[in-house]
Amino acid sequence: MIRKEMIAMLLAGGQGSRLGVLTANVAKPAVAFGGKYRIIDFPLSNCINSGVDTVGVLTQYRHLRLNTHIGIGIPWDLDKNHGGVTLLPPYEKSDSSDWYSGTANAIFQNLEFIENYNPEYVLILGGDHIYKMDYEMMLDFHKAKGADVTIACMPVPWEEASRFGVVIAGEDGNIKDFEEKPPKPSSNLASMGIYIFTWKVLKEALIALKDQPGCDFGMHVIPYVHEKTHNCYCYEFNGYWKDVGTLGSYWEANMELIDIVPEFNLYEEFWKVYTNNDIIKPQYFSENAVVEKCIVGEGAEIYGTIENSVIGDGVVIEEGAVVRNSIIMQNAYIGRNTVVDKAIIAEAVKVGEGCHLGVGEYAPNVYNPKVYAFDLVTISEHSVIPDHVSIGKNTAIVGETTPEDYPDGLLASGQVIIKAGETA
């Protein structure tokens, strides 16, 4: 067996419930991003661009879309004779059959996969951030320090540091202590959830902690290794790194792509982001189309007006429609004379004619005010919006709605429609 120096384990099993109805039917890493991508494309592309050609993707929550998207890894050149990408869902065992109960537990249940490649180092990644990072440089740092664990950290503004897990490290990067969401942080170096472990250290820790319920990297494994050896290092990263865990940050990260020179630049040739798209047809703007500060995916057909928006592959914006400050995902359809203001419209949604999305005054969401904030209209994939209805702010819709679902043709701000049989 050819030995791999480092393999990556990508944790993609979480629901990402703070994305509300966007993850009603798909895992967060499979949610569309930036017109043609899905969130998981970013860590997968980073892997292949960093020379990490063996990736295990741990799936659990609603993995159908992830499976079809990743396939055998062709778009990322991860279809390798030895290595490549492997999807790792939980499986039945002779003595026990458990779901993945925590991030580290998921890795523990796949010890055999890692052992197959007999690596020296294991890279642990999450599937919910937008960034470009060279993991090879991080590995060089790890080797230079002779570390047991290296944690990628990013300096965040001090006032925001209390939202993160922060590390307190010395000049040389040696980690002294950790604080989880500290009210008064003593450091502003936030952990990015990206770890390089020396494999024998990780293996020992996973076996030692195997009975720990909900075994988690941040809560159990790293403190355990730190206690034992005090040989954990912090690798400072200063590039663009965006958590897209909430509807607000997801919307913001998309909107940052349309800046004139975006901080996160997809147009650089040397660090391409790859995705699985077999549609490559050109996009079309009609005689009456108006476009103002947008990015538009392949095969979109624009007959109306789009402003400050991210338009996905194969979207149709009909004549007279106006889309502003919105994210329209792949294959959605916006009918004639419909106005869309600040909305996230998921894949293959059909919005009828003459609708108005994002009307009225602010009202907190009745169903889950923490998730559905930011004044956004959020519509789950494959939903249908009938003709001539108005929809307020902080609203969410799942399923094929009919005019009866809109008393007086209106869904007021803060309201939610979840059709029977659907979940949010």
Place this chain on the structure above:
Amino acid sequence: MRAIGIVLAGGNSSKMGILAEKRAVSAMPVAGSYRSVDFALSNMSNSHIQKVAVCTQFNARSLNQHLNSSKWWDFGRKQGGLFVLTPTITLENDSWYRGTADAIYQNMDFLKDSHEPYVIITSADCVYKMDYNKMLEQHIAKKADITVAYTHVPEHGDDLRRFGVLTMDEDGRIREFEEKPETADSSIINAGIYVIRRRLLIELLEKANSENRYDFVKDILVRYRETRLIYGYELKGYWSNIATVDSYFNTNMDFLRRDVRDYFFGDYDGIYSKIEDQPPAKYNPGASMKNALVSSGCIINGKVENSVLFRKVYVGANCVIRNSIILNDVYIGDNTVIENCIVESRGTIKANEVYKGEPGNIRIVIEENDRYRI
């Protein structure tokens, strides 16, 4: 499988002018994201033909580069696959392909080593969509020796004189072939797609070669029209041959029509091409788009009207692009005006320039200024 495919992509066309300096006609970019050969290859793939050969000869670097992987058209199979057949010197042969029949004859082993009973032959410089199985079914039903797909002269009034004109009897048997006639009674033309039994093709090619005849149309179709049963098959729907500057320009402009786009891309049997992994196209303040086709990777800061932009085109501020085709990877500096032009790929157009052609007399712009890297 019932048939193997042969795509003839070796030809040159003097009517392509300086556009042919960079590539064979079959490698010409079409409709924003594709190359001409993609249409034939996608038709093969969508017709479940798994073993396909592409005969290349003239200026094939760009074409071969495009064909560097068979996976885009789903030909990366254990059975069959994509075969690129270039002329080679052997003990028996020391010449280039001397014609379309000779191109196939020189690769006789490809035919002899196959076991599929039929061969579909098509040219790579035509833009069309077709299920070859339907044509094959008619071929079998009619007990034909050769079936030739025919179409009518394209709508934008292409020059009849560059095609082969057919005359058929009531049964659809082709009675008369006229190559490149000065005047013609019929507007029915040969679409360059043929079905023939593999063993018969081998026989006819060997016979033609022994008589030093090398052209498929002249030395097989025309020669055997009396003694063999050659039937026509109507190709319904869009068809265009791109091998002149005007028809190349018009074919691209046709994709500005919704019916043409829906026809080619609308349903699930789409057109495939090499994936280039370009990001979504980006429109900055100042961009204005009217009746325009744009591909991924473009960044637009100016005005674009009635035009087709291929991949990775940068349009500077205050530019006006009108009735033009900009091929892939072109940088256009600020304030430049381009009208009725085809701009060759990988060029850099300086700021504050004006390039104008006339409708019907399209100007080809080739600039090799140093690239300003963004």
